[in-house]
Amino acid sequence: xxxxxxxxxxxxxxxxxxxxxxxxxxxxxxxxxxxxxxxxxxxxxxxxxxxxxxxxxxxxxxxxxxxxxxxxxxxxxxxxxxxxxxxxxxxxxxxxxxxxxxxxxxxxxxxxxxxxxxxxxxxxxxxxxxxxxxxxxxxxxxxxxxxxxxxxxxxxxxxxxxxxxxxxxxxxxxxxxxxxxxxxxxxxxxxxxxxxxxxxxxxxxxxxxxxxxxxxxxxxxxxxxxxxxxxxxxxxxxxxxxxxxxxxxxxxxxxxxxxxxxxxxxxxxxxxxxxxxxxxxxxxxxxxxxxxxxxxxxxxxxxxxxxxxxxxxxxxxxxxxxxxxxxxxxxxxxxxxxxxxxxxxxxxxxxxxxxxxxxxxxxxxxxxxxxxxxxxxxxx
Amino acid sequence: xxxxxxxxxxxxxxxxxxxxxxxxxxxxxxxxxxxxxxxxxxxxxxxxxxxxxxxxxxxxxxxxxxxxxxxxxxxxxxxxxxxxxxxxxxxxxxxxxxxxxxxxxxxxxxxxxxxxxxxxxxxxxxxxxxxxxxxxxxxxxxxxxxxxxxxxxxxxxxxxxxxxxxxxxxxxxxxxxxxxxxxxxxxxxxxxxxxxxxxxxxxxxxxxxxxxxxxxxxxxxxxxxxxxxxxxxxxxx
Numbered sequence: 001x002x003x004x005x006x007x008x009x010x011x012x013x014x015x016x017x018x019x020x021x022x023x024x025x026x027x028x029x030x031x032x033x034x035x036x037x038x039x040x041x042x043x044x045x046x047x048x049x050x051x052x053x054x055x056x057x058x059x060x061x062x063x064x065x066x067x068x069x070x071x072x073x074x075x076x077x078x079x080x081x082x083x084x085x086x087x088x089x090x091x092x093x094x095x096x097x098x099x100x101x102x103x104x105x106x107x108x109x110x111x112x113x114x115x116x117x118x119x120x121x122x123x124x125x126x127x128x129x130x131x132x133x134x135x136x137x138x139x140x141x142x143x144x145x146x147x148x149x150x151x152x153x154x155x156x157x158x159x160x161x162x163x164x165x166x167x168x169x170x171x172x173x174x175x176x177x178x179x180x181x182x183x184x185x186x187x188x189x190x191x192x193x194x195x196x197x198x199x200x201x202x203x204x205x206x207x208x209x210x211x212x213x214x215x216x217x218x219x220x221x222x223x224x225x226x227x228x229x230x231x232x233x234x235x236x237x238x239x240x241x242x243x244x245x246x247x248x249x250x251x252x253x254x255x256x257x258x259x260x261x262x263x264x265x266x267x268x269x270x271x272x273x274x275x276x277x278x279x280x281x282x283x284x285x286x287x288x289x290x291x292x293x294x295x296x297x298x299x300x301x302x303x304x305x306x307x308x309x310x311x312x313x314x315x316x317x318x319x320x321x322x323x324x325x326x327x328x329x330x331x332x333x334x335x336x337x338x339x340x341x342x343x344x345x346x347x348x349x350x351x352x353x354x355x356x357x358x359x360x361x362x363x364x365x366x367x368x369x370x371x372x373x374x375x376x377x378x379x380x
Numbered sequence: 381x382x383x384x385x386x387x388x389x390x391x392x393x394x395x396x397x398x399x400x401x402x403x404x405x406x407x408x409x410x411x412x413x414x415x416x417x418x419x420x421x422x423x424x425x426x427x428x429x430x431x432x433x434x435x436x437x438x439x440x441x442x443x444x445x446x447x448x449x450x451x452x453x454x455x456x457x458x459x460x461x462x463x464x465x466x467x468x469x470x471x472x473x474x475x476x477x478x479x480x481x482x483x484x485x486x487x488x489x490x491x492x493x494x495x496x497x498x499x500x501x502x503x504x505x506x507x508x509x510x511x512x513x514x515x516x517x518x519x520x521x522x523x524x525x526x527x528x529x530x531x532x533x534x535x536x537x538x539x540x541x542x543x544x545x546x547x548x549x550x551x552x553x554x555x556x557x558x559x560x561x562x563x564x565x566x567x568x569x570x571x572x573x574x575x576x577x578x579x580x581x582x583x584x585x586x587x588x589x590x591x592x593x594x595x596x597x598x599x600x601x602x603x604x605x606x607x608x609x610x611x612x613x614x615x616x617x
Contacts, residue, residue, distance in 0.1 A: 051508060076511030086506030090524045090599035099510045132601030148510065158509075 001027045002048060002156065002188060007057035009043050009213070017043040018213035020057070027062075027155075028186040032203035034193055036236070040213030041192045045158050048190060049075045061156065076100050079149030079157035079187070083165050085141040087133035093119070093144055094129045100152040118147040123177055139170040146178065150185075159191045163198070175201060196237055200225065200244065208233050222248035223358045245357075246316035252351050254311070254318060256332055256341030262288065267296045274327035277302060282338045284308055284331045308333055311340060315355065319348045384570045385577065394574075399558065401578065407554035408582065412541045415477055419484035419537055424530070427492025432522060440493050443486040452547055455479045459551050476548040483544055484537040491533015495526025528602055531594045535587060542583040546575075556582070 002025040009018040018040040025031035033041040046052040048059055050071045059066045066074060087096045095102075097115040106114075119126060122143040133141055142162060149157055163171045163178075175198065182189070193199050199206045200221040207218040210232055217229040225245035228234035234241075261278045262268055268275065270290055277285045277297055286302030293301060306325035309317035311332050322330030322345035329342035388394050395401045423443075430436050458475035466474060499522050507521040523530075549557030559575025562568070 049509065051505070072511045072513045074511075075509060080506065080509035082502060082506060082509065084500075084502040086500070086502035086504075086509075088503055088507070088521055088525075089500065090521075090527075090601045092601070103511050103516075132599070134601060134604060145506075148506075 003060040005058045007054050010055045025190050027188045029204040030189040030191055030202055032191045032199040032206045034199035035209035038211045039209035041209050042160055045160055045190055045192045048158055049078045076103055077154050079154045081145050081149045081159040081162040083161040085145035087141055089133050092130050096144055097147045097151050099148055118150055122147045139166045157187045157189045161193055226357050227360050247314050249315045249355055251315050251318045254343045255347050259342045265296050278339055284339050287326050315352055322348055385574050388570050388574045404554055404556050404558055408556045412545050415480040415484055415541050416538050418481045419488050423485045423488035424492045427489045428496050431493040431496025443489045447486050451479055451483055451544055472551045472553055476553055480541050484541050487533045487536040491530045495529035496522050499525045527598045535590045539583050539587055
């Protein structure tokens with residue numbers, strides 16, 4: 001657990017980057033700091049491993065005041081990932097990953113094994129091990145950055161806009177993979193971003209900071225979307241928040257309709273407006289218009305605009321499936337990807353109206369951290 | 381003319397003896413080496429510090445403007461002023477070396493400074509962030525990354541020193557400069573030209589050796605030269 005206790009940072013020129021910040025990042029969770037530029041999010045993160053020293057206040061790592069630790073030694077126990085990866089250009093990829101173990105004095109064989117293990121863990125081909133950072137793409141470099149941070153298996157990780165410098169497709173891939181990794185690793189993470197969508201996706205809890213370094217609201221993503229504390233947060237959270245909040249609501253049992261399907265490669269004499277095409281394993285492939293079909297259905301005939309939602313997924317996915325299908329019938333599959341039925345938008349909407357929104361918490365007020373049982377025992 | 385230069389260069393008599401080519405070559409190399417080492421000892425730590433701390437950049441500007449000082453003039457001035465204060469042969473050695481060191485400092489200083497200043501700030505930040513102490517950041521990241529520029533500064537200084545060390549002969553020291561001066565004085569242009577050729581050959585040879593050192597000392601990750609297998613790995617992003 002990382003706890004900020006009335007932490008303030010005032011720079012020599014008088015600007016206050018962080019103002020009396022109280023915040024708790026619970027163990028094993030991702031706490032996202034988000035806000036516009038100048039809100040002190042990066043400064044806050046960098047004060048945890050004392051890359052920047054606080055002007056006043058204290059930061060506790062599992063109850064120990066970080067000011068009492070030796071900065072360099074402490075940093076070896078905290079994973080650190082930054083925006084442009086910051087790999088050492090003169091070292092190979094394995095050497096980069098092994099940076100912290102090398103500082104800790106592990107023996108060479110163990111460093112090598114650990115580095116290779118992490119290389120695969122972050123989804124890189126072992127053949128890049130002997131390459132240099134300049135030979136890798138931005139996304140690959142960022143993976144190496146994550147691997148380097150994980151090398152000595154630190155319980156805590158600090159991530160400063162780790163995925164901002166790569167293109168949107170790669171970013172989403174990196175986010176998804178990192179979340180999967182975190183599922184296994186349960187690190188205590190502080191994650192800084194300026195992108196509210198990333199914050200909502202990555203965070204177990206999200207702290208919205210306002211310019212001048214004050215906490216505007218701290219809540220889990222669904223709560224943040226449904227109950228922004230004030231105009232600033234509402235504005236920052238942005239448009240479509242009602243729709244986006246559906247991401248965090250699991251679909252209830254939706255009224256599914258059975259769908260007549262056509263097997264790939266089959267012909268049909270039916271005259272329905274749209275027919276759903278499936279493969280041999282009953283997995284949806286796309287929609288076809290029989291009127292345009294001449295002979296058996298081929299890949300080229302498929303209309304692939306429709307998204308597919310899992311029955312166990314969110315209401316957002318179900319609604320999107322209905323809205324995006326050319327037939328207006330949203331395709332719902334089970335966890336193995338097999339078709340189980342279709343649903344119409346108005347049926348999803350009915351389910352949404354029946355679903356509960358996260359309730360307003362009685363003690364909720366701007367600036368107060370979300371209740372956290374772990375925060376109750378204060379460090380000695 | 382060319383014929384006689386070649387003859388002079390190839391004849392065993394001109395190579396042997398206390399004023400033969402071998403001795404002069406050795407003297408020349410020795411003075412140059414002393415000068416470059418002294419310049420490095422002064423300029424590298426200073427340049428690294430300025431580049432690392434981002435402070436006292438004026439020192440680099442100052443050193444560079446000192447390049448405008450005429451070396452030969454300075455040599456005579458120093459010999460006249462400093463010489464009488466020192467007895468023994470050092471009266472000539474010290475001014476010569478001092479003047480050449482002054483000549484060698486600017487390129488080394490600029491190289492060291494520019495090398496460190498050009499290190500990717502993200503790499504430097506990460507070096508601290510993974511838990512390197514300040515000295516480790518310098519020795520494990522900043523210096524290795526600064527090597528290409530640092531070494532080319534040293535190469536430039538070495539070339540200049542070898543070429544300019546000929547003037548040491550004016551104040552009575554040896555080195556290849558003797559052939560130039562004596563040749564000019566006695567109208568023996570074969571020796572003058574031969575000596576000049578030797579200086580040029582020495583400068584090029586030493587530069588070649590330093591280029592080799594550079595190739596082995598600088599990480600392939602910095603030069604962009606390919607390492608090992610060349611297959612592009614594009615399977616993962």
